[in-house]
Amino acid sequence: MKSFKIFTIIALAGAVLSSCNKKYEDYAVNTNKPSKVPPSLVLGGVLADMNADKPWSNIMRWNQFDCCNYNYYGDQRYDWGGADFNSYYSMMNVQQMEGEASRLGGQAVNPYNALGKFFRAWFFYRMTNLVGDLPMKDALQGKLGLTPKYDDQKAVFMQILQWLEDANTQLAQQIANPDKSITAEGQLLKGDFYYGNDMTKWQRAVNTFHLRVLITLSQKTADADLKVAQQFKAIVSNPTKYPLIESMDQNLQFIYNNINKYPSNPDNLGFDATRYNMSATYLNALVKLNDPRAYVTAEPATAQLKVAHKTPADITAYVGAEPGISQSDMSANMSNVDTAVYSVRSRSRYYSNYAAEPGVILGFPELCFNMAEAINRKWVDGDAEAWYKKGIKASLGFYGVPAEAPGSIVKTYGGKRYEIPFDFENSYYKQATVKYQGDNAQGLAQILTQKYLAFFENSGWEAYINWRRTGVPTFSVGAGTGNSGVIPKRFKYPDSERSANTINWTASLQNQFKGTTDDINASMWLLK
Numbered sequence: 212m213k214s215f216k217i218f219t220i221i222a223l224a225g226a227v228l229s230s231c232n233k234k235y236e237d238y239a240v241n242t243n244k245p246s247k248v249p250p251s252l253v254l255g256g257v258l259a260d261m262n263a264d265k266p267w268s269n270i271m272r273w274n275q276f277d278c279c280n281y282n283y284y285g286d287q288r289y290d291w292g293g294a295d296f297n298s299y300y301s302m303m304n305v306q307q308m309e310g311e312a313s314r315l316g317g318q319a320v321n322p323y324n325a326l327g328k329f330f331r332a333w334f335f336y337r338m339t340n341l342v343g344d345l346p347m348k349d350a351l352q353g354k355l356g357l358t359p360k361y362d363d364q365k366a367v368f369m370q371i372l373q374w375l376e377d378a379n380t381q382l383a384q385q386i387a388n389p390d391k392s393i394t395a396e397g398q399l400l401k402g403d404f405y406y407g408n409d410m411t412k413w414q415r416a417v418n419t420f421h422l423r424v425l426i427t428l429s430q431k432t433a434d435a436d437l438k439v440a441q442q443f444k445a446i447v448s449n450p451t452k453y454p455l456i457e458s459m460d461q462n463l464q465f466i467y468n469n470i471n472k473y474p475s476n477p478d479n480l481g482f483d484a485t486r487y488n489m490s491a492t493y494l495n496a497l498v499k500l501n502d503p504r505a506y507v508t509a510e511p512a513t514a515q516l517k518v519a520h521k522t523p524a525d526i527t528a529y530v531g532a533e534p535g536i537s538q539s540d541m542s543a544n545m546s547n548v549d550t551a552v553y554s555v556r557s558r559s560r561y562y563s564n565y566a567a568e569p570g571v572i573l574g575f576p577e578l579c580f581n582m583a584e585a586i587n588r589k590w591v592d593g594d595a596e597a598w599y600k601k602g603i604k605a606s607l608g609f610y611g612v613p614a615e616a617p618g619s620i621v622k623t624y625g626g627k628r629y630e631i632p633f634d635f636e637n638s639y640y641k642q643a644t645v646k647y648q649g650d651n652a653q654g655l656a657q658i659l660t661q662k663y664l665a666f667f668e669n670s671g672w673e674a675y676i677n678w679r680r681t682g683v684p685t686f687s688v689g690a691g692t693g694n695s696g697v698i699p700k701r702f703k704y705p706d707s708e709r710s711a712n713t714i715n716w717t718a719s720l721q722n723q724f725k726g727t728t729d730d731i732n733a734s735m736w737l738l739k
Contacts, residue, residue: 249315250323251402253308257330258405260301262465264671266570267474267487267556274674275492275686276667277556278532280541284486287534288693291731294341294702298334302351305330316395322410323397325381329417332374336424339367340676341702343735344719346712358712361719364736368428369436375421379453382414405463411454416463418446419456419578426581427676429588430738440590447582447591456575459605465570473568475561483562485545488553492687493667494531496660500644503633505529506622507610508667509554517549523624524631529554535689535696559623568609571669576605580662587650587658596647599658603645604635606665659683679738699731700738 264270271277272287279285305327312323339345345367349359362370393399406412425443432439446453456462467473475483489509497505503526511528515521521528532541532553544552561567579602586595604614612620617634633639640646648654659681666674678686679700688696708716709729717727724733 247314248311249396249401250308250312250317251396251400253304253311254323254326254402255404257301257304257308258403260298260304261330261333261463261572262570263297265474266668270672270675271668272490272534274666274672274678275490275534276674277493278488278490278534278541278553278691279486280488280532280538280545280553281486282538282542284482286538286693287490287691289697289699289731290693291699291702293705293708294338296338296705296708298338299350301334302331305334306351312397315397316393317397318393320381320384321398322382322385322400325378325385325410326400326413328374328378328381329413329420332371332378332424333420335367336371336427337672339364339371340427340672340737342704343701343723343737346715358715360715361722363722365434365436368424368737371424372421372437372442375417375424378417379414379421382410382417383452386410386414405465412461415454415456415461416573418453420573421446421453422455422578422581422585423573423673426584427680427737429584429680432588432590440585440588443585444591447585447593456573456578459575459608462569462571462575463573465572467566467568467570469565472565473561473570475556475567476565477562480558480562483556485548485551485555488541488545488551488555489529489531490687491531491533492684493664494529494554496664496684498526498529501526501639501642502664503612503620503631503639504607504610504664504667506620506631507560507612508557510557511624512554513549513551522629523622523627524629533687533689533691535687535692537690541691571609572671574605574665574670576602576609576665577662577670577673578602579605580658580665583658584655584662587655589650595650595654595658599647599654599661600640602658602665603640603661606661607635609665655681656683694731697732700733701731701735703729703731 267277269285272279272285273289275287278287308323309327312321317323335345335347344361344363346359347362347367347370349356352359400408400410403409403413406416422443425439428437428439431437447455465471472478494505494509505526506523506529509529509531511521511523511525512530515525515528515530516523519528530553532544541553556562579598582593583595583598583602585591586593586598607614613633614635617632617637620631620633622629622631645657647657659677660683662677663674663684666677678684678698686698688698690696692698704716704719720727720729723735724730
């Protein structure tokens with residue numbers, strides 16, 4: 212026993228001496244966590260981050276597509292605080308993806324590097340639209356860049372445009388000259404659940420997004436550095452070099468299923484049944500246009516059925532709530548299920564299964580309306596009305612509305628089936644409110660209105676960004692939207708920037724707003 216104790220003491224002493232020889236960095240390494248992974252594995256996480264702005268989220272309420280009438284679950288107030296900078300984490304993964312591709316045999320030009328440029332453009336576009344100036348050149352440097360300087364918003368947009376140009380060029384090189392003998396992991400695109408590793412579709416998405424960025428810069432056409440109209444024209448006039456999305460089946464979109472469930476689904480019907488209702492900004496616009504998308508996306512207000520004795524086939528039975536009214540009033544108007552004043556989400560479309568519709572991130576209807584707007588603004592030559600009509604038809608088709616030939620929409624409500632005839636050319640489009648009024652201010656307002664309707668519950672912040680840029684459609688304001696009845700123009704920077712990067716944060720505010728107030732109502736460079 213005595214010898215055993217001596218042996219144990221010696222063993223423990225040896226262990227202690229051995230541990231003393233280890234460095235701090237040795238303990239910082241988690242041996243259970245891989246330090247190297249295939250680039251395709253990292254790609255999956257980046258693609259998922261692109262779908263962060265989901266349907267029926269707070270963002271969609273700020274787009275004024277729907278409302279929350281029950282304060283426990285949220286509201287439609289615009290009393291914004293700090294934006295999230297989670298996109299920087301996404302771009303750290305982009306860097307990791309590119310590094311892994313290089314490590315595993317990727318050439319100087321490879322699919323992951325090309326898409327990495329697109330992803331940087333995508334995430335910086337989202338963030339700069341929310342706040343203004345951003346750390347860019349000094350960002351993503353690890354320990355070397357803990358207090359990065361801010362780049363002004365113009366420089367950010369110029370870099371976004373350059374990234375998109377480079378992404379298109381690199382994708383085109385790989386599509387035109389595929390080397391089938393290359394089997395290196397870093398040179399073969401894998402793990403793409405959007406386009407199934409099809410780089411030709413990615414190239415179309417890159418250039419379609421390029422047009423979105425240029426349209427967002429519509430107030431900067433006089434800037435000699437940006438050359439907004441000239442860049443737009445260069446893209447659309449050369450479809451061989453800059454192919455674009457040409458149909459709905461080329462949309463950049465997230466497909467929901469029984470595992471990755473659509474945000475509104477049978478599991479949450481019990482919570483959502485009367486606590487959320489449609490917004491007047493969206494639904495009442497459809498009603499004024501006698502637009503059948505109202506039947507598909509909403510239910511008739513029960514007060515219109517039981518008090519006014521209308522049928523679900525009567526489009527005036529569909530009523531949205533003004534987001535600007537107080538939430539208490541909105542709640543009171545929805546308190547009685549049998550006499551609810553406002554329409555709710557379509558039960559058959561959004562609660563009957565787990566895959567109601569794809570989550571469109573970048574779609575063909577938007578491309579059509581961007582083309583129509585550019586022609587209306589005289590940036591390029593073409594037929595604005597043709598693109599305008601094409602965009603409306605594409606959006607209608609997304610909801611199963613027959614647009615190419617006379618047909619009907621079927622509305623099922625209360626166990627009854629209502630068949631509503633629809634004729635795009637001879638009825639819907641002949642309305643003065645719908646028929647294109649020409650390449651003038653009235654025509655532009657029509658394009659922007661239809662673009663807003665096509666953005667319903669998709670494309671993240673784009674409905675708000677377009678409203679902020681153009682004022683179309685008119686957003687509702689009041690006690691329910693907060694912020695003293697004003698729709699803000701930006702978010703504040705995250706509190707972490709104010710506390711950890713104070714000098715550069717302060718300099719950025721002074722550069723943008725001539726003061727040190729991080730004001731959500733201040734105009735960023737993009738809007739000046």
